[in-house]
Amino acid sequence: MKTVYSPLHAGHAGQMELVTAAIVPGFEKPSRAEFIRARVESEKLGPIIGLVEHDLAAAKRIHKADYIDFLPTVWPQWTAAGFEGSAMAFTWPTRGLRGDVPPQRIDALLGYYSFDAGATFVEGTWAAIKSSYDVSLTAAALVKGGETSAFALCRPPGHHAGAAFMGGYCFINNAAVAAQWFLDQGASRVSILDVDYHHGNGTQEIFYGRGDVQVINLHGDPMIEYPFFLGHADERGAGDGEGFNLNYPMPFGTGWEAWNASLEDACTKLAAYAPDVVVVSLGVDTFEKDPISQFKLKSQDYPKIGRRIARLGLPTLFVMEGGYAVEEIGINAVGVLTGFEDR
Ligand SMILES: NCCCNCCCCCS
Numbered sequence: 001m002k003t004v005y006s007p008l009h010a011g012h013a014g015q016m017e018l019v020t021a022a023i024v025p026g027f028e029k030p031s032r033a034e035f036i037r038a039r040v041e042s043e044k045l046g047p048i049i050g051l052v053e054h055d056l057a058a059a060k061r062i063h064k065a066d067y068i069d070f071l072p073t074v075w076p077q078w079t080a081a082g083f084e085g086s087a088m089a090f091t092w093p094t095r096g097l098r099g100d101v102p103p104q105r106i107d108a109l110l111g112y113y114s115f116d117a118g119a120t121f122v123e124g125t126w127a128a129i130k131s132s133y134d135v136s137l138t139a140a141a142l143v144k145g146g147e148t149s150a151f152a153l154c155r156p157p158g159h160h161a162g163a164a165f166m167g168g169y170c171f172i173n174n175a176a177v178a179a180q181w182f183l184d185q186g187a188s189r190v191s192i193l194d195v196d197y198h199h200g201n202g203t204q205e206i207f208y209g210r211g212d213v214q215v216i217n218l219h220g221d222p223m224i225e226y227p228f229f230l231g232h233a234d235e236r237g238a239g240d241g242e243g244f245n246l247n248y249p250m251p252f253g254t255g256w257e258a259w260n261a262s263l264e265d266a267c268t269k270l271a272a273y274a275p276d277v278v279v280v281s282l283g284v285d286t287f288e289k290d291p292i293s294q295f296k297l298k299s300q301d302y303p304k305i306g307r308r309i310a311r312l313g314l315p316t317l318f319v320m321e322g323g324y325a326v327e328e329i330g331i332n333a334v335g336v337l338t339g340f341e342d343r
């Protein structure tokens, strides 16, 4: 399996994030991608290739243009305003407030275009976002070109980014961009299987009204886990999308047996949808030692996930999402990929 990777991710470093009652160094750090890349090499998964640059047209197929055009302006506006530290929102236009954009205040604009304080910028963040987007499209082209599978080693991740909002370390929804690109290249149906611990609220929001992209999420129950405000089992899609959004919320402490039962049902529903291609939002924060998550999967479980997905017998694009146990992220993420290849 080929991996697409860019060193440009490393410019997104040192950003702070707001967690419950504290501002802390971001968990979404450069070493995550480096541990994964090292494991791709040590496991001899296959060639590691660089990105092909794209314009932002494919991003604007699923994100609002004004949102995408805002992203590269954040750091220049933040510094021009004389602000220090990470560019971070602290005020959001919630219920009962106006939804129009305050053009002069970068701190207000950040709130307008985000759902939490978890997508923060430093000087190199935009270059990293753009490289992650290019990595996803470059890997998608490998699958379109006939590869059974490919691995988009994306950083920053994307599944919490919606049509016009960032959050949860996510800015451009790399998996959603790839899914739309496959459709624009002639696919009729695409399934996105999101195995990250956190519900891919952004991906769901983007495709909720559509029947040409099936969105399946296995995740921590939003009644008790971030991102809280989307991801319940009764969210099944709307309009043309009715029945094409499937959520499998699970409780704290979920281990392999229960998690795999959800995966099995999800794969049955995916096979019934009969997509032309599968995009896997590959988060491995389901791991028992993940610092911000509450599932109990073990490293030996990840190859089983890959093997099950391979049994679908469909072209598959793996897009890296979350996973914050940095020492083991490579073992677990690449474990899915070697399992997919049944090695
Ligand atoms: N205390 C939980 C804070 C969650 N902060 C954002 C997590 C984003 C995960 C992306 S996969």
Ligand SMILES: [Zn+2]
Pocket (backbone or CB within 6 Å): 196, 197, 198, 283, 285, 322, 323
């Ligand atoms: Zn996650």
